[in-house]
Amino acid sequence: xxxxxxxxxxxxxxxxxxxxxxxxxxxxxxxxxxxxxxxxxxxxxxxxxxxxxxxxxxxxxxxxxxxxxxxxxxxxxxxxxxxxxxxxxxxxxxxxxxxxxxxxxxxxxxxxxxxxxxxxxxxxxx
Amino acid sequence: xxxxxxxxxxxxxxxxxxxxxxxxxxxxxxxxxxxxxxxxxxxxxxxxxxxxxxxxxxxxxxxxxxxxxxxxxxxxxxxxxxxxxxxxxxxxxxxxxxxxxxxxxxxxxxxxxxxxxxxxxxxxxx
DNA sequence: TAACTTGTACTAGCTTCGTAGTACAACTAC
DNA sequence: GTAGTTGTACTACGAAGCTAGTACAAGTTA
Numbered sequence: 001x002x003x004x005x006x007x008x009x010x011x012x013x014x015x016x017x018x019x020x021x022x023x024x025x026x027x028x029x030x031x032x033x034x035x036x037x038x039x040x041x042x043x044x045x046x047x048x049x050x051x052x053x054x055x056x057x058x059x060x061x062x063x064x065x066x067x068x069x070x071x072x073x074x075x076x077x078x079x080x081x082x083x084x085x086x087x088x089x090x091x092x093x094x095x096x097x098x099x100x101x102x103x104x105x106x107x108x109x110x111x112x113x114x115x116x117x118x119x120x121x122x123x124x125x126x
Numbered sequence: 127x128x129x130x131x132x133x134x135x136x137x138x139x140x141x142x143x144x145x146x147x148x149x150x151x152x153x154x155x156x157x158x159x160x161x162x163x164x165x166x167x168x169x170x171x172x173x174x175x176x177x178x179x180x181x182x183x184x185x186x187x188x189x190x191x192x193x194x195x196x197x198x199x200x201x202x203x204x205x206x207x208x209x210x211x212x213x214x215x216x217x218x219x220x221x222x223x224x225x226x227x228x229x230x231x232x233x234x235x236x237x238x239x240x241x242x243x244x245x246x247x248x249x250x251x252x
Numbered sequence: 253t254a255a256c257t258t259g260t261a262c263t264a265g266c267t268t269c270g271t272a273g274t275a276c277a278a279c280t281a282c
Numbered sequence: 283g284t285a286g287t288t289g290t291a292c293t294a295c296g297a298a299g300c301t302a303g304t305a306c307a308a309g310t311t312a
Contacts, residue, residue: 011300018231025233038259048302053259070258070309092234096242099225105144107151108218110247116222117240124236137270164289174272179289196279196288 001036004045012047016055024064024075035065035073127162130171138173142181150190150201161191161199 002019004012023029035041038056042049056073059065066076103113128145130138149155161167164182168175182199185191192202229239 013300021231021233025231037257039257050260050303051301054301056259067259068309069260069307070256070311072258088233091232092229092238092242095225095229095232095234096239096246099221100246102144103218103221105147105151106217106221107147107214108221110243110250112218113222114240114243114247116218117236117243120222120226121236121240139270163287176273176290177271180271182289193289194279195277195290196281196286198288 001041001044004047012045013051013055016045016047016052017058020055020059021064029075031075031077033075035075037072127167127170130173138171139177139181142171142173142178143184146181146185147190155201157201157203159201161201163198 002016002023004015004019006012008015020029020035029035035056036044038049038052041047042052045052056065056067060067060073060076063078064076065073066078067073100110100113128142128149130141130145132138134141146155146161155161161182162170164175164178167173168178171178182191182193186193186199186202189204190202191199192204193199226236226239229235
């Protein structure tokens, strides 16, 4: 389902969070679909159940998942319907802010970054 | 000279590293210019001397600074002359990789990112 | 109701990270 | 050579972060 690398510097919970978000963003997990139970996934990933639970809880707070005790955890429909595009846009803005700041400290200008990204776009479409 | 926020989640050493790199990238610190001594800067920033020293040492390993015992620490000339543009480009590539990965996990495509950056370019030039 | 499933709270241990303190080594200038 | 700079090594403490263990609570199903 997912795969984690315990040796990777990124903590397990962060890896899992990203993996789930990514799976949803790319459609591999559909709205309404049930995720593995906390314990199931914990066994599969060789991780403590609490680690999985924390991830599910955090993603629920973000509105990405919905959990029902005794039943399971599901990809939230509400999220994609209700998250205002403005809100979504704001997240992108913040991400880009951090990114540009970092690039700036390395001596790259906005144009440098744009060039780099545009050249990828070409590659992607070929 | 620089300013740090101890309350900020980013550790002091990282803040300082970024500040110095930024000052150099924007020309506020010129090639060959001497930086404050480890102890001077430590007092000014209310930080342990070792924290400053670690930052200087790291930046020296990156080729950004040069230190001479008994004399002081200086902005390296070698760096800007000798760092291959290819090397520099590689750093940008890595940064963009990480960035796109993160954006992807949030559900943003390359085009979303490009749009966002292009709209900033317009703002910047007005 | 009783058994079973699900997620959750609380706690504790371990590790890593960040910073500070102190003592040391290299170098300069007189 | 000696005093006074400079950066550096080593150590240790405190805090935060991450994960695991265990016990609990809420819900479902028969």
